[in-house]
Amino acid sequence: MADETPGPDEDLPEIFRQLFGGAGMDPEQLAELSKMGFDPAMLQSALSQLQGAFASAGHGGISWELAERQALHIANKDGAGIGAADRSAVDEAFTLASLWLGEATAISDIPAPGTALTRGGWVEATLPVWQELAEPVATSIADAFTAALQEQAPDDLQGLIANAGKVMRTVGGSLFATQLGKVVGDLSTEVVSGGDVGIPLLADGHAAVIPQNFAAVTRDLDIPDDQFVLYVATRELAHARLFRHARWLRLHVLSQVSEFARGVRVDTQALEDMAGRFDPAHPEELREALETGALLPERSDAQKAALSRLETTLATIEGWVDVVTEQATSRLPAAARIAETVRRRRAIGGPAEQALGALVGLELRPRRIREAAAMWRAVADAVGIAARDELWDSPDLVPTAHDIDDPAALVARLTARARGEEPVGDEFDDALARLLAAEDPAPSAEDDQTDEPTEGTDPV
Known part of the structure; x- marks a missing residue:
C-alpha cells in the first residue's frame, strides 16, 4: 500500500497559507519545515517580524514606523542628553550670532530663537522629510521585489502569492524602511546642525x-569649544534665515530631490536573481544589496540632468551661507580653521551620508560651492549686501549655473540695473529674443493695406 503521507511539496501551500493568513504554525508544521531544509526557529522569527510589519504598514505596504524605531534606537543608545551648561552655551551662541549676522546680511532674523537638539530630537524633527524623499525609491524597490517573487514562485503557489501581494510587497518595503532608519540614526551621530546635510x-x-556631536568634530583640531559652537550657530542661523526669507526655496529644493528620486528604477534582473535565492529567514543578501546600492542601476540621462540642477541649487545656497558666515564670524580667531573643517566634511561626507547615497542613489554634496561663494563675493563687492540678498526675493532672480561660471556677466547686469540702465544682453538673452521674435505672427496682407485713397478716387 502506498504511503499517503503528504510530502514537503504538498505541505508547502498550507505553510504559505499560514504565513499570509497571519496564523501561527503548530509543532507538526515546524517539523515539516526541518525536512525541507528550513531553520524553523529562524523562519518563525521572520514570520513574526513580517506579520508585525504587515500590521503596521502604512500607505503602499511600507512601515515607516520601522524606520523611526530603528533611527531612534541608534540615536538614543548612549542615553546621553544635553546638560544645562551646553544648553546655556548654545543659547548664548545663537544670541551673539544673531547680532553678527545683522552686519553680514540684509535678511532679517528668524522669529524663534535657535535651540539645542538631542540626537533623538533631530531624528524626530527630520524623519518626515527623509520619508518623503525616500518614498519613491522604497515604492520602486517594493514593487519590483513583489513582481520578482511572483515570477519565481512555482505554479501551485501563484494563487496564494497573488492573494498575498501586499504582504510580499511589505518584505521589500520593510527592509528598505529598516535600512533608512539605520542611515538616519547613524546620521544623527554625525551632523552638528539642522542644515549640515545641505537640504x-x-x-x-x-x-x-x-551639541552631542561637537566633540567628535573638534577632538583633533585644537579648536576652542566656545568658538566652534559660535561658528556652527552662526552658520545654522544664516541657513535658517535664508529659507525663511525665500519661502519658495524649501519647496523648490525638495521638489528637485523628489524629481530625481522619482526617476530611480530598480535593476530588475539583479532583483530577480536574488528573488530566486531569497530566504525570508535570512534577508542578509537583500539588506546588503540595499546598503551598497547594488539594486540601483546607472543613472539615466534624465536623472543626471535632475542631479545637475539640484547640485547647482545646493551650491548656490551653500555658497551664500559660506560668504555670510565668513563675514559674520570674522572676529573669531579660529574662524578660518573651522571653516576649512566644515568644507572638508561637506566635500567628503561621513559614513552615514555615503550610505544614504547608496540607499537612494542621491549624493547631496554639491561640487561647486567654492565657485558659487566666489560669485556671491563678487556680487556683494559690486552692488552691496542688500542688492546681493535681493536676488533671493524670487526664483527668477536667483543666479544660475551660467552665472556661477561667469560672475562678471552677472555683476555687469546688476551694476547696470543699479545705474538705471538697461543691462547689456548676453547670449541667453539674445537667443530668447530671437525665439520670441520667431513666434510673432507675420503681418497679413490685410494688415499691410492702408486707408490712403488710391489714385483717381475721392477720399470718403
Missing part, C-alpha cells in the same frame, strides 16, 4: 544644533 530638513524659520 532643508527643519521647518522654515527653525535653527538647531546638536
Whole structure:
C-alpha cells in the first residue's frame, strides 16, 4: 500500500497559507519545515517580524514606523542628553550670532530663537522629510521585489502569492524602511546642525544644533569649544534665515530631490536573481544589496540632468551661507580653521551620508560651492549686501549655473540695473529674443493695406 503521507511539496501551500493568513504554525508544521531544509526557529522569527510589519504598514505596504524605531534606537543608545551648561552655551551662541549676522546680511532674523537638539530630537524633527524623499525609491524597490517573487514562485503557489501581494510587497518595503532608519540614526551621530546635510530638513524659520556631536568634530583640531559652537550657530542661523526669507526655496529644493528620486528604477534582473535565492529567514543578501546600492542601476540621462540642477541649487545656497558666515564670524580667531573643517566634511561626507547615497542613489554634496561663494563675493563687492540678498526675493532672480561660471556677466547686469540702465544682453538673452521674435505672427496682407485713397478716387 502506498504511503499517503503528504510530502514537503504538498505541505508547502498550507505553510504559505499560514504565513499570509497571519496564523501561527503548530509543532507538526515546524517539523515539516526541518525536512525541507528550513531553520524553523529562524523562519518563525521572520514570520513574526513580517506579520508585525504587515500590521503596521502604512500607505503602499511600507512601515515607516520601522524606520523611526530603528533611527531612534541608534540615536538614543548612549542615553546621553544635553546638560544645562551646553544648553546655556548654545543659547548664548545663537544670541551673539544673531547680532553678527545683522552686519553680514540684509535678511532679517528668524522669529524663534535657535535651540539645542538631542540626537533623538533631530531624528524626530527630520524623519518626515527623509520619508518623503525616500518614498519613491522604497515604492520602486517594493514593487519590483513583489513582481520578482511572483515570477519565481512555482505554479501551485501563484494563487496564494497573488492573494498575498501586499504582504510580499511589505518584505521589500520593510527592509528598505529598516535600512533608512539605520542611515538616519547613524546620521544623527554625525551632523552638528539642522542644515549640515545641505537640504532643508527643519521647518522654515527653525535653527538647531546638536551639541552631542561637537566633540567628535573638534577632538583633533585644537579648536576652542566656545568658538566652534559660535561658528556652527552662526552658520545654522544664516541657513535658517535664508529659507525663511525665500519661502519658495524649501519647496523648490525638495521638489528637485523628489524629481530625481522619482526617476530611480530598480535593476530588475539583479532583483530577480536574488528573488530566486531569497530566504525570508535570512534577508542578509537583500539588506546588503540595499546598503551598497547594488539594486540601483546607472543613472539615466534624465536623472543626471535632475542631479545637475539640484547640485547647482545646493551650491548656490551653500555658497551664500559660506560668504555670510565668513563675514559674520570674522572676529573669531579660529574662524578660518573651522571653516576649512566644515568644507572638508561637506566635500567628503561621513559614513552615514555615503550610505544614504547608496540607499537612494542621491549624493547631496554639491561640487561647486567654492565657485558659487566666489560669485556671491563678487556680487556683494559690486552692488552691496542688500542688492546681493535681493536676488533671493524670487526664483527668477536667483543666479544660475551660467552665472556661477561667469560672475562678471552677472555683476555687469546688476551694476547696470543699479545705474538705471538697461543691462547689456548676453547670449541667453539674445537667443530668447530671437525665439520670441520667431513666434510673432507675420503681418497679413490685410494688415499691410492702408486707408490712403488710391489714385483717381475721392477720399470718403
